[in-house]
Amino acid sequence: MFLNKNFIGKFFRSNSYFFFFAITVFISSCFLVAEELDSFLGPRVNKNTLWVGNQIVSSSISILVMAGHADSQDIPGEGTSGEAVALKGLSPMDPSMSDELFWNLKVRDNVVKVGKIKGLNINAYDPKKRTIIDENDSKTNWSIGSVHAAQGGYVLEIHFDSYGRDGLGSGLIPPLSRRLNNIDESLAQSFGRYPLFFRGGLGAPRREIRILEVGKLEGNLETSLRDQKMRQMTLDRITNKIVDAILRGITKQDNFNQMLQEGDIFLPNFYQ
Ligand SMILES: [Zn+2]
Known part of the structure; x- marks a missing residue:
């Protein structure tokens, strides 16, 4: 099926509020899921840290x-x-x-x-x-x-x-x-x-x-x-x-x- 480009543009413009709403709901539900998955453990430690682990390890490491x-x-x-x-x-x-x-x-x-x-x-x-x-x-x-x-x-x-x-x-x-x-x-x-x-x-x-x-x-x-x-x-x-x-x-x-965080050594x- 072929759609006329003008038709598509018009369709999105006339429904822009709907799309804005749908995208907002989608993005916020992603955050809700992420929050929910993490929260079953309760709070995470909240301290300034300096380290990053970067050494590659063998897949057979004991x-x-x-x-x-x-x-x-x-x-x-x-x-x-x-x-x-x-x-x-x-x-x-x-x-x-x-x-x-x-x-x-x-x-x-x-x-x-x-x-x-x-x-x-x-x-x-x-x-x-x-x-x-x-x-x-x-x-x-x-x-x-x-x-x-x-x-x-x-x-x-x-x-x-x-x-x-x-x-x-x-x-x-x-x-x-x-x-x-x-x-x-x-x-x-x-x-x-x-x-x-x-x-x-x-x-x-x-x-x-x-x-x-x-x-x-x-x-x-x-x-x-x-x-x-x-x-x-x-x-x-x-x-x-x-x-x-x-x-x-x-x-x-x-x-x-x-990336290093601002203030990291x-x-x-x-x-x-
Ligand atoms: Zn312990």
Whole structure:
């Protein structure tokens, strides 16, 4: 069918209000969807950051996933008890561990399961002993993780952030390394970005272990994890967000083209 050009021009002009309206609705609905997808995790960390991950990684890189606080129960640093237990008086998910560890373990195992299905070279580490006093013991997350990282692997420790004022929100805490890579960048774009020297350089980042704060253990996120009908769906959403970000990072065979923000300090090593 042929349409006369004049007819098309006239048609758009006479319906311009309609098109303006339709385009506005379309664009705003895109933002609504984006907002909704992100908001199931609650707030993102909101801090000024300087880093960009730009190193290309091998698609067969060995990825080790650990559950934060898996070796520090009953000692300071055992993880947040979550809003439900601490403020609402609900029972812990498992009385032998903090609620954060309970969920860290669930996310770790789901990420490894789904990651393998999606073709990642990914495994979990569990120290088995839930209380190891000496952080340099060879079985701790930190010890095993730092050895794995030194051998060229990628190490990710899963965490949930504190509820209320103590927590900052979801995001990746990068390792203190000159070799921040495309997986770091992709996770930071999906979850948020903590500063490089967050809290003066935490124990894990000093050992080249990445910390992923999934979200604050409170509100809708915690409620939907605790709700038996919504639990698996929520774990799967978290898991897919993590696995897909890792996949985007390893399949990207050039640099993420991120511009420096105004006020950022130029860090040549991070730009190769
Ligand atoms: Zn934690």
